[in-house]
Amino acid sequence: MKGCAGVDFTFTKKEEKFRGELRGWLEVNLPKGWLAGDRKLPEDHEQYSQFLRDWQRTLYEGGWAAISWPKEYGGRDATLMEEIIYHQEMVRVQSPPLVNYIGIHMVAPTLMQMGTDEQKDEFIEKILTGEQVWSQGYSEPGAGSDLTALQTTAVKKDGKWVINGQKVWTSFAHLADRCFLLTKTSQSEKKHEGITVFLLDMDQEGVETRPIVQMDGHQEFNEVYLTDAIATDADIVGEEGKGWAVLIALMLHERSGIAAQVFTLEQQFDSVIELAKTIRVNGTPLIEDPFVEDGLADLHARINGAKLNYYRNITHTLKNGKPGAESSLDKLLVSELTKEVFDFAMTIQGHAGVLTKDDALFDGEMQRQYLASFGATIGGGTSEVQRNTIGERILGLPKDLGR
Amino acid sequence: MDFALSEEQELFRTAIRKYMNNLNGTEAARAVIDGKLDVVASAASGLAEMGVTAIPVSEESDGLGLGALDLVPVFEETGRVLLPGSQLETLALAVPLLESFGTPAQKAARLPDVAAGASTMSVAWYEKGTSLFPNSFCCVAAKTENGYALTGTKTLVPVIGEPDVFITGAQTAEGKSLFLVKASDLASVRLLSALDETQQLAEVTFDAAPGELLGEPGNAAEMMKHGLLHFNAALCSSMVGGMDELVKMTAEYAKIRVQFNQPIGRFQAIKHGIVNMKLDLETARSLSYYAAWTVETDAVDKVSAVHSARSFISKAYIKAAGDSIQIHGGIGFTEELDVQLFLKRARYYENYFGSVRDSRKTAAHALGWHSVSATRDAIPVS
Numbered sequence: 032m033k034g035c036a037g038v039d040f041t042f043t044k045k046e047e048k049f050r051g052e053l054r055g056w057l058e059v060n061l062p063k064g065w066l067a068g069d070r071k072l073p074e075d076h077e078q079y080s081q082f083l084r085d086w087q088r089t090l091y092e093g094g095w096a097a098i099s100w101p102k103e104y105g106g107r108d109a110t111l112m113e114e115i116i117y118h119q120e121m122v123r124v125q126s127p128p129l130v131n132y133i134g135i136h137m138v139a140p141t142l143m144q145m146g147t148d149e150q151k152d153e154f155i156e157k158i159l160t161g162e163q164v165w166s167q168g169y170s171e172p173g174a175g176s177d178l179t180a181l182q183t184t185a186v187k188k189d190g191k192w193v194i195n196g197q198k199v200w201t202s203f204a205h206l207a208d209r210c211f212l213l214t215k216t217s218q219s220e221k222k223h224e225g226i227t228v229f230l231l232d233m234d235q236e237g238v239e240t241r242p243i244v245q246m247d248g249h250q251e252f253n254e255v256y257l258t259d260a261i262a263t264d265a266d267i268v269g270e271e272g273k274g275w276a277v278l279i280a281l282m283l284h285e286r287s288g289i290a291a292q293v294f295t296l297e298q299q300f301d302s303v304i305e306l307a308k309t310i311r312v313n314g315t316p317l318i319e320d321p322f323v324e325d326g327l328a329d330l331h332a333r334i335n336g337a338k339l340n341y342y343r344n345i346t347h348t349l350k351n352g353k354p355g356a357e358s359s360l361d362k363l364l365v366s367e368l369t370k371e372v373f374d375f376a377m378t379i380q381g382h383a384g385v386l387t388k389d390d391a392l393f394d395g396e397m398q399r400q401y402l403a404s405f406g407a408t409i410g411g412g413t414s415e416v417q418r419n420t421i422g423e424r425i426l427g428l429p430k431d432l433g434r
Numbered sequence: 435m436d437f438a439l440s441e442e443q444e445l446f447r448t449a450i451r452k453y454m455n456n457l458n459g460t461e462a463a464r465a466v467i468d469g470k471l472d473v474v475a476s477a478a479s480g481l482a483e484m485g486v487t488a489i490p491v492s493e494e495s496d497g498l499g500l501g502a503l504d505l506v507p508v509f510e511e512t513g514r515v516l517l518p519g520s521q522l523e524t525l526a527l528a529v530p531l532l533e534s535f536g537t538p539a540q541k542a543a544r545l546p547d548v549a550a551g552a553s554t555m556s557v558a559w560y561e562k563g564t565s566l567f568p569n570s571f572c573c574v575a576a577k578t579e580n581g582y583a584l585t586g587t588k589t590l591v592p593v594i595g596e597p598d599v600f601i602t603g604a605q606t607a608e609g610k611s612l613f614l615v616k617a618s619d620l621a622s623v624r625l626l627s628a629l630d631e632t633q634q635l636a637e638v639t640f641d642a643a644p645g646e647l648l649g650e651p652g653n654a655a656e657m658m659k660h661g662l663l664h665f666n667a668a669l670c671s672s673m674v675g676g677m678d679e680l681v682k683m684t685a686e687y688a689k690i691r692v693q694f695n696q697p698i699g700r701f702q703a704i705k706h707g708i709v710n711m712k713l714d715l716e717t718a719r720s721l722s723y724y725a726a727w728t729v730e731t732d733a734v735d736k737v738s739a740v741h742s743a744r745s746f747i748s749k750a751y752i753k754a755a756g757d758s759i760q761i762h763g764g765i766g767f768t769e770e771l772d773v774q775l776f777l778k779r780a781r782y783y784e785n786y787f788g789s790v791r792d793s794r795k796t797a798a799h800a801l802g803w804h805s806v807s808a809t810r811d812a813i814p815v816s
Contacts, residue, residue: 037436037438037439037440037442037443037503038436038437038438038439038440038503038723038724038726038727039435039436039437040435040437040727041435042435112435304803307803308803318798318803318804319804321795324794324795324798324803325791325794325795327798327803328742328745328793328794328795328797328798329745329746329794331738331742331797331801332721332742332743332745332746332794332797333717333746335721335724335739335742336716336717336718336720336721336742336746337717339437339717339720339721339723339724340716340717340720342435342437342720343437343438343716343719343720343723345435345437346435346436346437346438347438350438360712360713360716363713364713364717415702415706418702418705418706418709418710419702419705419706421709421712421713422699422705422706422708422709423705425712426681426685426708426709426712427685427689428685428688428689428697428699428700428705428708429689429696429697429699429700430700431700431702431705432696432700432701
């Protein structure tokens with residue numbers, strides 16, 4: 032039995048070389064002062080937008096913007112393991128966000144798979160360089176977890192598509208040039224039919240973007256109002272009325288998104304440990320309080336468990352080729368744990384936890400993350416939707432009443 | 435990186451599961467409740483024939499010389515049916531202790547018999563009113579011409595499967611020391627009423643019982659802590675097996691039980707409850723695999739890995755059993771359904787050789803959380 036494959040946590044020499052190469056590149060190319068801890072992003076909207084576009088341009092020039100893409104499109108044909116290492120390293124240096132995340136990880140791979148030659152020529156390179164930033168227009172006021180209830184319509188008039196409706200929770204829309212837009216082009220008895228995906232040009236009169244202020248004060252989401260916005264046949268992805276299949280294909284391309292969340296959670300937990308080790312009350316570090324130690328040890332076990340689950344699921348994907356519903360399991364665990372970590376981080380600060388920003392411990396990092404954490408179990412599919420998916424697809428329980 | 439059991443390990447799992455199915459699942463455990471103890475010995479010899487007892491024994495002692503990971507499928511499958519026996523104590527505690535601290539003569543005298551399934555062992559450790567690692571044992575070992583004579587009382591001693599050797603702790607001049615005592619040298623064995631009736635616990639007394647020193651005298655706690663890393667990794671697998679069966683049973687029931695004209699698994703209150711059990715199960719499985727891997731490879735983080743796993747899984751197993759009873763409704767409260775057996779087993783394991791709190795504390799120390807480097811003062815609060 033011994034000597035054959037089985038549990039093994041080591042990386043290959045090739046993988047370690049890849050890691051070394053990326054590390055070396057980051058040391059030279061991250062924005063000035065970044066590694067030393069100066070990681071403030073510009074507050075001004077225009078400067079913020081430019082900063083992120085510049086960062087993507089830098090990544091592109093170094094060949095690090097889209098490593099999983101095929102070489103012919105400017106990628107590296109990275110293996111899944113290399114993608115994981117990539118996320119590990121990016122989280123380690125807390126790199127600036129990738130402004131064109133949606134374009135690189137979702138839209139472009141989908142176009143490579145099912146786009147027309149014209150669409151490939153027009154969009155893929157611009158996505159890679161950061162010249163064109165993408166958003167995704169899915170949710171609507173009446174279509175959240177039930178995405179098939181969308182009401183935005185596209186109607187053909189004089190050879191053009193006229194689009195009317197409202198999108199919400201559209202991340203990056205205030206920075207975006209294009210939108211991967213879900214519309215209804217015909218009414219059908221079947222909920223998944225009659226949906227069409229457009230590659231909408233955001234720079235037109237019929238598109239109005241209004242930022243939504245989140246509970247943590249940030250403005251990452253938007254409402255997008257579509258009033259006689261115009262698109263053409265050439266903007267349709269796949270077939271008219273078969274947009275649901277396009278959406279499913281797009282979601283499958285996002286194979287390593289959870290990796291960044293797993294490693295971020297680990298890093299965030301380390302910062303809470305740091306808090307518990309360094310903050311003293313009556314001269315004693317918080318960690319010496321058995322309540323604090325016990326709670327953190329419990330969280331540590333479960334966070335480690337979530338990471339190991341992810342590794343187990345990757346192993347499964349590597350062996351079987353395709354990711355399964357297990358990604359719902361990873362997402363659910365990681366997002367719920369993120370909430371719990373910062374909930375506990377607030378608790379152990381005592382009454383000092385009511386302060387924020389520069390007046391709070393750790394410059395208010397825990398307060399910021401605590402508020403932000405509430406979005407984690409809602410965005411990208413609520414925890415309830417994930418539980419339905421796990422229950423039905425992994426455990427084989429009967430379909431939900433609404434389906 | 436590869437985080438899955440090997441093909442051989444999975445094949446072995448299939449073989450063990452088949453054998454457990456032949457024993458009709460929890461029938462052996464239920465037989466013990468009815469006082470029919472023959473099944474314990476026959477199941478043990480069946481496992482020995484499959485080579486299970488040889489797994490952790492080194493090749494020099496006629497074993498297979500395999501590691502903690504190879505025991506994972508074994509204990510998951512025996513845990514799934516709550517197989518009564520002393521496999522955990524023998525293979526995951528006594529064998530690692532003998533392999534690590536036994537003299538060549540002690541190994542030669544004991545391990546080949548264990549590997550062949552001819553000998554099983556248990557541990558007589560606890561004393562009344564003391565914690566897992568007391569400052570000293572009440573049970574004393576007096577030096578004699580050719581060894582030691584042990585006198586005292588031990589409690590909560592697992593005696594199912596009639597183990598022929600006990601590893602025990604007794605006080606010597608050097609401190610707490612480990613000894614091997616033959617079952618035939620016990621002065622008395624009084625069975626105790628166990629909440630988990632598929633177990634047999636006893637209070638045993640030594641009256642100048644001949645004891646064979648194991649390892650350095652005065653070193654019992656350290657040796658035991660080492661042995662318990664192996665034991666806890668295996669115990670975790672056993673608990674994962676039980677949790678897996680609970681999730682399976684509960685999900686199957688939710689598919690067939692109809693209320694309000696629906697299978698109850700369609701209702702999110704039920705569905706999400708079972709999914710939460712599944713989440714804990716997968717976390718438990720990952721932690722247990724990793725714990726076994728760190729033990730097998732003697733990884734630097736083995737203490738935190740094992741105790742993280744143990745602390746999480748002990749609690750999660752109890753919760754899974756409780757949730758399963760609730761989801762089953764009235765039938766879940768009955769003796770007839772197996773769920774109650776799992777609940778009682780989960781309780782039996784909760785504090786077995788260490789509590790959740792103990793494990794969390796051990797993990798926190800192993801992770802270096804108490805080695806404080808820089809400190810800063812908190813914002814004053816009244």
